Amino acid sequence: MSTLVELIETGASRAPADKxxxxxxEHGERALAWGELLRGARGIATRLxxxxxxxxxxxxxxxxxxxxxxxxxxxxxxxxxAYVPLDxxxxxxxxxxxxxxxxxxxxxxxxxxxxxxxxxLEGWAPRLVLADAKPDALAGALERLPSAPPQAxxxxxxxxxxxxxxxxxxxxxxxxxxxxxxxxxxxxxVHTHASGSAFTRWVLDRFAIVENDVFSSHAPFHxxxxxxxxxxxxxxxxxxxLIGSTEAMLAAYLVRQVPAWGITxxxxxxxxxxxxxxxxxxxxxxxxxxxxLFFAGEVFPTPQLRRLRRALPEVALFNLFGPTETxxxxxxxxxxxxxxxxTAPISIGRACExxxxxxxxxxxxxxxxxxxxxxxAKGGNLMRGYWNDPERTAATLKPDPRGRPGLAYCTGDRxxxxxxxxxxxxxxxxxxxxxxxxxVELGEVESxxxxxxxxxxxxxxxxxxxxxxxxxxxxxxxxxGLQPTPAALxxxxxxxLPIYMVPEKIEVLEAxxxxxxxxxxxxxxxxxxxTGGSA
Numbered sequence: 001m002s003t004l005v006e007l008i009e010t011g012a013s014r015a016p017a018d019k020x021x022x023x024x025x026e027h028g029e030r031a032l033a034w035g036e037l038l039r040g041a042r043g044i045a046t047r048l049x050x051x052x053x054x055x056x057x058x059x060x061x062x063x064x065x066x067x068x069x070x071x072x073x074x075x076x077x078x079x080x081x082a083y084v085p086l087d088x089x090x091x092x093x094x095x096x097x098x099x100x101x102x103x104x105x106x107x108x109x110x111x112x113x114x115x116x117x118x119x120x121l122e123g124w125a126p127r128l129v130l131a132d133a134k135p136d137a138l139a140g141a142l143e144r145l146p147s148a149p150p151q152a153x154x155x156x157x158x159x160x161x162x163x164x165x166x167x168x169x170x171x172x173x174x175x176x177x178x179x180x181x182x183x184x185x186x187x188x189x190v191h192t193h194a195s196g197s198a199f200t201r202w203v204l205d206r207f208a209i210v211e212n213d214v215f216s217s218h219a220p221f222h223x224x225x226x227x228x229x230x231x232x233x234x235x236x237x238x239x240x241x242l243i244g245s246t247e248a249m250l251a252a253y254l255v256r257q258v259p260a261w262g263i264t265x266x267x268x269x270x271x272x273x274x275x276x277x278x279x280x281x282x283x284x285x286x287x288x289x290x291x292x293l294f295f296a297g298e299v300f301p302t303p304q305l306r307r308l309r310r311a312l313p314e315v316a317l318f319n320l321f322g323p324t325e326t327x328x329x330x331x332x333x334x335x336x337x338x339x340x341x342x343t344a345p346i347s348i349g350r351a352c353e354x355x356x357x358x359x360x361x362x363x364x365x366x367x368x369x370x371x372x373x374x375x376x377a378k379g380g381n382l383m384r385g386y387w388n389d390p391e392r393t394a395a396t397l398k399p400d401p402r403g404r405p406g407l408a409y410c411t412g413d414r415x416x417x418x419x420x421x422x423x424x425x426x427x428x429x430x431x432x433x434x435x436x437x438x439x440v441e442l443g444e445v446e447s448x449x450x451x452x453x454x455x456x457x458x459x460x461x462x463x464x465x466x467x468x469x470x471x472x473x474x475x476x477x478x479x480x481g482l483q484p485t486p487a488a489l490x491x492x493x494x495x496x497l498p499i500y501m502v503p504e505k506i507e508v509l510e511a512x513x514x515x516x517x518x519x520x521x522x523x524x525x526x527x528x529x530x531t532g533g534s535a
Contacts, residue, residue, distance in 0.1 A: 002170040002193065002194060002197060003167075003168050003169070003170055003172075003174075003193035003194070003197055004077055004168075004174050004193050004196050004197050004200070004231060005077050005078060005167070005168055005193070006197070007197050007200055007201075007231060007234065007235040008074060008077070008231075008234045008235065010235060010237075011233075011234045011235045011236055011237040011238070012034055012038060012237065013237070014211050014236070014237030015034045015211060015237035015238075016034070017033060017034055017035030018033045018034075018035065019033060019034050019237075019239070020032070020033055020034075020239050021033060021034040021036075021037045021070075021233075021234070021239060021240070022037060022067045022070045022233075022239070022240050022241075022242065023067065023239065023240075023241055023242070024065070024066055024067055024241065024242040024243075024244065026247075026257065027260075028241065028261065030066065030067055031067060032067040032070070032071065034237075037067070037070065037071060037074065038074075039159060040068075040071040040075070040131070040155070041071045041072075041074035041075040041078055042075065042078060042159070042165070043075070043155045043156045044071060044072055044074075044075025044076070044078075044079070044108060044129055044131060044155045045075045045076070045078035045079040045165050046079075046165075047129045047153050047155050047156075048075065048076065048079040048081060048106055048108075048127075048129055049079055049165070049166075050153065051106055051127035051129065051153060052105070052127060053079055053080075053081050053105050053106050053127065054080070054081075054105075055080035055081070055166055055168065055172060056080070056081065056082065056172060056173050057081045057082070057105040057106070058081065058082050058083075058084050058102045058103060058104045058105060058173070058176065059076045059079070059081045059082070059083050059084065059104065059105065059106045059107070059108060060083075060084050060085075060086050060095075060098075060099055060104045060106070060107040060108070060126070061073060061076070061083050061084065061085045061086060061107075061108055061109075061221065062086045062088060062095070062107055062108070062109040062113055062120065063088065063108065063109055063110050063112075063113060063131070064088055064110075064112060064113075064244070064245075065217070065220060065221060065242050065243075065244055065245065066110075066242065067242065068110055068131050069110075069131075069221065070230070070240075070242070071131060071155075072108040072129075072131050073085075073221070073230075074234075075108070075131075075155070076108065077168065077174065077193075078165050079165065079166070080165070080166035080167075080168050080172065081105070081106075081173075082172075082173035082174055082175055082176060082190075083174075083175050083176075084098065084099075084102055084104060084175070084176045084177075084178070084188075085175075085177070085220075085221040085222040085226075086098060086099070086222065087220060087222045087498060088113055088116070089245060089498070089499070090497075090498045091494070091495050091496050091497065091498075092116060092119045092120045093495070093496060094186065094496065094497070094498070095120060096119075096120055096121075096122070096123075096124060097185065097186070098178050098186055098188070099120075099124060099126070100123075100124060101185070101186075101188060101387065101388060102176055102188055102387050102388070104124075104126050105126060105127060106126050106127040106128070106129060107121075107126045107127070107128055107129070108128075108129045108130075108131055108155075109128065109129075109130060109131070110130065110131050111130070114130075127153075128153070129153055129155050130153070130155065131155045168193050169193070170192065170193050170194035170197075171192055171193070171194060172192060172193055173190060173191075173192060173193075173384075174191055174192055174193045174195075174196045175191055175196065175227075176188045176189065176190050176191070176387055177189050177191070177222060177223075177224055177324050178222065179324050179439055180432075180438075180439060180440045180441040180444045180445075180501065185444075186444070187386050187387075187389060187392065188386060188387030188388070188389075189224075189324045189325055189383050189386060189387075190383055190384045190385055190386065190387050191327075191383050191384065192384050194380065195327065195380060195381055195382060195383060195384070196227060196231065196327075197231075198354060198379075198380030198381055199227065199228075199327035199328065199380070199381045200227070200228075200231040200232055200235050201235075201354075202352055202353065202354050202381075203228055203232045204232055204235055204236055206352070206353065207265075207292055207318075209232055209235075209236045209238065209265070210236060210238070211236055211237045211238055212238070212264075213233070213236060213238040213239075213264045213265050214238065214239045214240070214241060214261065214262045214263050214264050214265070214289075215229040215230075215232065215233040215238060215239070215240040215241065215263070215264075215265045215267070216229060216240075216241055216243060216258070216261075216263045216265065216266045216267060216268070217229045217230060217233075217240050217241060217242045217243060218243050218248050218266070218267060218268040218272065219267070219268065219269075219437075220245060223437075223438070224323075224324040224327065225267060225268070225269070225296060225297060225437075227327060228267055228294070228320075228327075228328075229265070229267050232265075241261045241263060248272070249272070249275075251272065251275035251276045251278070251279050251280035252276075252279060252280045252281065253280075254272070254276060254280060255276050255280035255281050255282050255285055255287075256285075258287055258288050258290065259285075259286075259287070259288025259289065260288075261288075262288070262289055263288060263289065263290055264289050264290060264291050264292065265290070265291070265292045265293075265294070266287070266290050266292070266293045266294065267293075267294040267295070267296070267320075268294075268295060268437075269295065269296065269297040269298055269436070269437025270295045270297070270298055270299070270300035270301070270304070270305075270437075271298065271436055271437060271467055271468055271469070272437075273295060273300075273304075273308060274300075274301065274304045274467050275467075277304060277307050277308060277311070282308070282311055282312075283307065283310075283311040286311070286312070287311075287312055287315060290312070290315055291314075291315060291316065292315070292316050292318070293312065293315050293316070293317050293318070294318050294320050295317070295318075295319060295320070296319070296320040296321060296322075296328070297434060297437035297438070297439075298434040298435075298436075298437050298468075298469035299345050299425065299434075299469065300319065300345070300346055301466040301467070302338070302342060302343055302344065302345060302346060304466075304467075305334065305338065305346055306338040306340070306342075309334055309335075309336075309337065309338050313336070316333065317333065317334035318331055318332065318333050318334070319331065319332045319334065319346055319347070319348060319349060321348035321349065321425070322377070322381070322411075323411055323412075323413075323439065324383075324439070325382065325383045325396070325397075325409055325411075326355075326377045326381050326382055326383070326409060326411070327381040328352060328381065329351060329352060329355050329357055329375075329377035329379075329381060329411070330348050330349045330350055330351055330352065330355075330357055330375075330377075330423060331348075331349045331350075331352060332346065332347045332348055332349025332350075332422060333349075334346060344424065345424070345425060347418065347422040347423060347424055347425075348415070348422075348423050348424070348425045349422050349423065350421055350422050350423065351377070351379075352379075352381070354379055354380055354381075355377060355378070355379035355380070355381055356377070356378050356379050357375060357376065357377045357378075357423075358375075358376050358402070358408075359373040359374065359375055359376070359415055359417055359423070360373050360374055360376060360401060361373045361374075362374075364401050366402070367417060368417070369416075369417045369418065369419050370416060370417070370418075370419070371416065371417070372414055372415070372416050372426055373414070373415065373416075373417075374410060374411070374412065374413065374414060374415075374429060375411045375413045375414075375415045375423065376401070376408045376409065376410055376411065377408065377409050377411060378400060378406055378407060378408040378409065382397070382407065382409055383397070383409070385397055396409055396410050396412075397409050397410075398410065412428055412429045412432065413425060413426075413427075413428060413429070414426040414427050414428065414429055433462040433469070433470045433472075434469040434470060435462070435468055435469050435470045435471065435472060435500060435501075436468050436469065436500045437469070438498075438500050438501075440472070440500070440501055442460045442462065442472075444497070444501065445460045445472060445474070445493070445497065445501050445502075445503065446458045446459060446460050446474075448492075448493050448496045448497050448501075449474055449476055449489060449492075449493060449503075449506075451496070452476075452484060452489060452492050453479075454478050454479055454482040454483075454484040455476050455477070455478060455479065455484065455489070456476075456477045456478060456479045456480075457476065457477045457512060457520070458474060458475070458476040458477075459474065459475050459476075459512060459520050459522060459525055460472055460473070460474045460503060461473045461474070461475070461522065461525050461526045461529050463526070463529050463530055471504050472501070472502075472503045472504055473503055473504060473505050473506075473507075473529040474489075474503035474505070474506045474507070475506075475507050475509055475512060475525050475528070476489065476506060476507070476508055476509070477508075477509055477510070477511055477512045478508055483508065484508060485508075486505070486506040486507065486508065489506045489508075490502055490503065490506060505529075507528075512525070513525065
């Protein structure tokens, strides 16, 4: 199983054709059996190939989270191409910039998003494949497109055996996930079939995933947490239940529905679990048949984790750690009890069995236990690099600094090696923070604010929050004689950034505080927000 296609084929061989592979909806009413999933995916693959998509081309997925979107993802892989999930809830300008950055050859969408195609496709003419829609819907949508519409076709179920489609190689591109970039432009993290399948095989083997498991899919497809629940389920011949973006935030609803859905493997950011503890009744109602609970993406506040541990004594809890660039590089199993006097953040554990991690000080030497340093990772999970950004790739993906064979990735995470060999996370070495489970470069938010015609300079400060990781607060200095309102600036950001990146509060200052060297005094701004001195 050196490619994701082989992994999916293996899973399909373990599952009867009429067994549900992917489902969604309160009662699982939107569902695809394994046979239906593969026939639809082959139809999409065939249409992509007919449209000129070749091995290694990039294909955008412009769809809400749905069984049809999973078909589109699998179909793209079967066509030998790499999929790039676009977030339909983000501003279309951001999605279009991503599409243009990676040179998308084609776009797979559905009837529900035809109304936004005109804006998305302005100045860009990819091949279009329409999944889960009727012919008249496609014709109507094309009439509303710019004067030079792209070639478009409807996807249809196809019984073509996988062997008649191109077989991707392990080193071929599989997917590109765009994350927040410090220059104001999202950066594309490139993963191959080898890195995606290596990570999935580890999950399958380490956690003994079986055909009878039912995975939650809480994260959106453009978020790296989705790789685990989607491919582990497909690779095992199991079932994955898709949770939409709205219902994913309804804590009480999830507590009620997880048992009804028969979920056995749950994976999410800690903040939703905290909400389920606070308002969802998780402590009194339990978590149904869940046997494995994974969390990642942000620090889990220890008091709330202690509550979760006590509420679910029979469930195996695991803290999975690693940036998008590594899938997951370390993990830690939460012990059966967390003493009341334990206040430090839970450990991020040690390297996954097929990975290698090490910690270096600022001089490039390995640190002793108890000494803080920067975490490095190497092994099969590593990305190929950043799309169209060789300088950034070379700055973080380097020959092993210890002189050993192979490339290693500098995560930028500051950790301490504990006496037992596990790691304690101490924070980031740059201006990258986590909020609501998402990794955000403060520079991207600042660039969006600074692009406002009335803003001279903008600074975003992360304020620690025990539930969300950080709240983003912004201070701006307007251009001379101008006075933009905080409400107008937030609206401006919301048109250019995903909602989780829009600052919660914005203050407009006559002048930003400066250090003696003339730089913006970020520490002073941080004090203003944390002491409540700002508006």
